[in-house]
Amino acid sequence: MSTTGSVPVSLAEIARIAGVGRAAVSNWRRRHDSFPTRIGGTDVSPQFSLAEVERWLRDNGKLDAIGGRELLWPRLEALGSRDESGLAIAEAARRMRSPQARASLAGLTPEAKKLAVEAAKLGRDEGARETFEFLLQRWLETHVRQLSTTPPPLAALMARIGFDVRVGGCDEGLTVLDPACGTGHLAAAAVQEYADPGLAVLACERDPALAALASARLAFVADGHDVRTEVATADALREDPFAGTRADVALCNPPFNERDWGYEELATDQRWTHGLPPRTEPELAWVQHLFAHLKPGGAAVVVLPPAVASRKAGRRIRGSLLRTGALRAVVALPPGSAQPHSVSLQLWILRAAPDGPGAVPPGQDALLIDATRFARTGTRESGPHWEPLRAFVLSALKALDRPDADLPDGAVRVPLIELLDDEVDVTPGRYTSASAEPSGRELAAAWKEVGAVLTDLARRAELLSELEFEADRPQTTASVGDLVKAGALSLRAGQQPSDGTASPDKGSVPLLTVADLLADGAPSGFVAAESAPVIAEKGDVVVAGVARAFKAWVHEGPPTALGPQLHVLRVDPAKLDAHFLAGCLRAPSNGRQAGTHASSASRVDIRRLQVLQLPLEEQAAYAEVFQSLRDFETHLGNADRLGKGLVSDVSDLLVAGGLDV
Incomplete structure (x- = not known):
């Protein structure tokens, strides 16, 4: 594959190209005088010519097992434009699927078109879908600060909730809608979670590059299934391309905090059946847009920032959604579930009233679910503990239409009379924390755990107390x-x-x-x-x-x-x-x-x-005692934490008058 000398690559990119660690590349640079010289960057983050690096790797036999994807990516990145590189990847995907394609996507420069053709050829040699997913993932990682994506585990959970919560209608020929699809994570998850015959997946995205990538992704995901996909390039709020469409399931991760969402021109829009969204509440415009597109019994699942649940400006719309039975449940997610990662985002679950006998009447209790305890802390792995989080949320939602069903800890039914106050706050943590008092069994287990920790501390203290020291032994x-x-x-x-x-x-x-x-x-x-x-x-x-x-x-x-x-x-x-x-x-x-x-x-x-200064064999004995001291210190901290928690819980129970006298 031909390369361009002006394309710069970092040490990390060279490591990826060669399939080795970054330290190995640093060693090559120190030990081999023939290693390419720096062409840019800094002493800490140097950059090298891709052409010279490729030549050196080949001459030194370090490219034997590496495919061409890693060599292609720096050239796509060197195009310099997020949109142009994204369109080039989408064009490559289109040509992988249709080798005879002639017309190209609009907005491609000759260099981008050339790279798209090379990428398509590479994909046909090394696997079309794998090559596209590789290039797409690298593109998303490069532009992570400019793009908001829905992580695959969250997308899969949202799709599963939508299919499980909807009621009525047949199981064939379902329609799924995502009016702000980005690169298509939610739409792809819908196909993967429910790829039954006749499924139609409709998506919309106002950014042409993202829409093109979403279309390419859906084409690959739907391959081999009887699924119809369509991605429109438009602003769904201002120019709804699916205005007359009604969906069985609507999924959305809309843009947050956008003041210029069309407040003036959409003031009299018929979608605002629960009230005109204030200028400062664009998320509630998306909520009502989704709800307006649902069939009777259809369900919508939308990702929202936590402030939407309590902001004063949206109180009237939240109240209407609750009174009419449209807002059925709210799930508080752990921080790290999606961008922005520092925020505990929420899933709002809406459902249109079903037709016919047995229809769920409006004005039911709302189901509030606090899943923030599934956060993953202290590890390098990003995101929450997805498997138990998914199991917990789906288990709680099984009780959505069963008022007598038991709920897991962290989920609570809240009567509307409690929600429809001056604030209409639907933040789950506000209500689940009140029901989080430990049961007698949990309290007994906590006391038992504290006892075990104290017993272990006593044992460790006894062992450490037996240490003997020679006061007169000279030490250097x-x-x-x-x-x-x-x-x-x-x-x-x-x-x-x-x-x-x-x-x-x-x-x-x-x-x-x-x-x-x-x-x-x-x-x-x-x-x-x-x-x-x-x-x-x-x-x-x-x-x-x-x-x-x-x-x-x-x-x-x-x-x-x-x-x-x-x-x-x-x-x-x-x-x-x-x-x-x-x-x-x-x-x-x-x-x-x-x-x-x-x-x-x-x-x-x-x-x-x-x-x-000790011989190595004596160092080992000292090291064992040092580690015992560290373990003792750790257990002492655990005992302090557990003991304070017990004091707090028992104090709360006493104040609530729970003592059996």
Whole structure:
């Protein structure tokens, strides 16, 4: 495949092209004088010519097992325009499916069209759908800050809810509508969750590049199924291309907080049966747009920011949706379920009144479901715990039309009389927290757990109390600086990443800072791997070099970038035991003697920290005791947390008059 010398690639991209880690590329660069020279970027994030890199990799036999997708992507990215590269990928997908196609999508430059033709040929050689999904995913990762997508697990959950909640009608010939489809995640999930004969999936997107990609994606997903798909390029609120269509299921992840949604020109629109949405409530315009497109008994599932559930401006519309039975349930999702990842988004589930006998009357209780407890914390993996979250939500929704059915913890039926107050707040946490008091069985289990932790603490305390120390045994120490000079370890200081923080994706690593240590100790941000000057690997010793957060530990987690005032020590295992080193370094007296003592913000000179000089076999015995002390400290913290929780729960029960006297 031909390449262009002006196309720049980073060290991380070279690693992906060659199928190796970034460290391997750095080693090639140091060891081989023939490695291409830098053509741009910075010393921390250098860039190289793709043509020269490809030639060097081929000449050195490092491209034997790698396909052409990784070589193609940098050239697509070098087009410089998000829309142009997106349209080129969509055009490539169209040509993969129709090799004889002549006319091209509008808006393509000659260079983009040439790349689309090459990508189509590559797809026919290496797998059309796989090549398209690869290029689409790389495009989405590159433009993650400009695009809002629906993660596949959330899209699948929404589609399943829509099909489960709808009532009436036949199971064949269903219609699904997504009026703001983006790149088609929800529409594709509908096909995958319910690909029965006669299914029609209609979607709309105002961005031409996104609409073209959604159309290409649906064409691949629907391949082999009796499914009709159609993607229109239009603003669904202003120019509804499916105005006369009624859907069995409507799914949507609409744009949030858009003030220019058509308030003036749509003031008298017939879709606003529950009231004209205020200018500041565009999300309620989308809610009513979806509801207006439902067949009798049809269901809509929409992703909304949590403020929509309680903002004063939308109170009247929320009240009308509840009184008429349109709004049937609200699900609070854990943070990280979709963009913006820091917010606990909500799913609103609406249903049009079904026709005929047995129709559900308006004015029923609303089902509020709080699923925020399924958040995933302290791990590199993004998103919540999807499998238990999905099971919990679907289980709770089975009781939607069964007033006598039991609800799982975290779900509650709220009578309309309680919701239709001055606020009409439908935030699940406001109502589920009141019913979250522990049962007698749960309280007994909590006491049992505290007892077990205290018993374990007592056992550990007894073992540690039996340690004996020789007061007169002379000991010699060496500073960290001396150990570095002797080659027993290497020392690197963390730095602020040059490119700032990033989103949690495949090309990023967690970023740990001193502020994180002062909070809960878990990394709170991510940074692109290629812009992280210092990364702690498993088995490294990490030291915080500031007095107020001074600590040292052996890193056991995934590769993690270190911010300023954090240091990584990598030991020579033939000379030092990592757990022994960490134990010596974190002794409070060690930190005090190596600090400046000027204030709590004073720095600790890592090179001045002292380490016992012991043979390797004796280090292991010390390391075991150091680890026992760390375990004791951890269990002590658990006992404190569990004990405070029990005190809080029992106090609440006592105040509620629950004591059996």
